[in-house]
Amino acid sequence: MKYQIEIKKGKDLTSKELIFLAKETQRVFYGGNNFNKELVRLKREKNSFFFLLKFNKNILSFGFLKPTKIKYLNKNYNIFGIRNVISIKKKKGYGSLLMKEMISFLNKKEKTGIGFTGSNVSKFYKKIGFLTKKGLRNRMFPNYGKDKGEIANWGFYVEGKDKFITKIIKTKLKVKMPLKKW
Numbered sequence: 001m002k003y004q005i006e007i008k009k010g011k012d013l014t015s016k017e018l019i020f021l022a023k024e025t026q027r028v029f030y031g032g033n034n035f036n037k038e039l040v041r042l043k044r045e046k047n048s049f050f051f052l053l054k055f056n057k058n059i060l061s062f063g064f065l066k067p068t069k070i071k072y073l074n075k076n077y078n079i080f081g082i083r084n085v086i087s088i089k090k091k092k093g094y095g096s097l098l099m100k101e102m103i104s105f106l107n108k109k110e111k112t113g114i115g116f117t118g119s120n121v122s123k124f125y126k127k128i129g130f131l132t133k134k135g136l137r138n139r140m141f142p143n144y145g146k147d148k149g150e151i152a153n154w155g156f157y158v159e160g161k162d163k164f165i166t167k168i169i170k171t172k173l174k175v176k177m178p179l180k181k182w
Contacts, residue, residue, distance in 0.1 A: 003060070003094075005101045006052045010045035010064070017052070018042055020059055021084070028086050048083070049105070053098045061087040061094035065102065065113055070164075072175055077164045080106065082115030082156070096128050103129050103158055112160035116141070116153075125156035131165070132156050139168060140175045 013021070022039035026032055045064065053061040063085035070077045082102065087095040106113040116137040117125065126132045136155025159165050168175055 002055075003097060004054045005098065006050075006054060007101075007105065008050050008052065010042070010048045010050060013042075013050060017050075017059070021050075021062055024062075024086055024088065025084050029084075049080075051098055051102055051105075053094050053101075059088065060092070061085075061098040063098060063102065065105070069178065070175065072164070073167065073171070073173070077112070077162055079160065079162075079164055080111055080113040082113050085115070095124070099125070099128050099130070106158040106160065110161040112158065112162055112164045114140075114155055114157040114165065116155055119154055122154035122156060130156040131159060133165070133169065136165075136168070140177050142174060 018039060019035075022035040022042050025042070026035040026038045030038075045066065048064045048066045050064040051062060052059050064083050065080035066083050068079055068081050070079060085095065085099065087098070102113065114136070115125075119134070122132045122134075133155045135153055136157075137153045140155075155165075157165050
């Protein structure tokens, strides 16, 4: 089979693509059918880079890189947050293909990209080429998910030219994030 990966800025997604992404994100992460809130949020991601793995125009897997500016130790860093990585059908290799394309994109641009996950899924990300670090999420989002009992405290990342993650790991300081979550 011949798969195609499209990389589009959020502002270039079609209405049909946006609706599909919102519905699937709602289904996978929140288990509900009310996707309107997610659709509104995705429409605000005009400058994010969306990765769409397609076969015959059908989206099989998707995710996006959200440009984020962070100030840490009196220096500004422009990194990417890795968001909403979803495979429509599991165990088919679609997620691996998509994530390898994200790694390639980040490496070509020499940019840091970071996402967060639980311990079981961190093994998947490590296997396909990401670096992983336990406790990284709490360094950046210390209160996120605590009220829901979440334990997704692993970071998976590509280290860019700025060596942002290495600098975080070398210190014990919390990273002041401009957002409550990615």
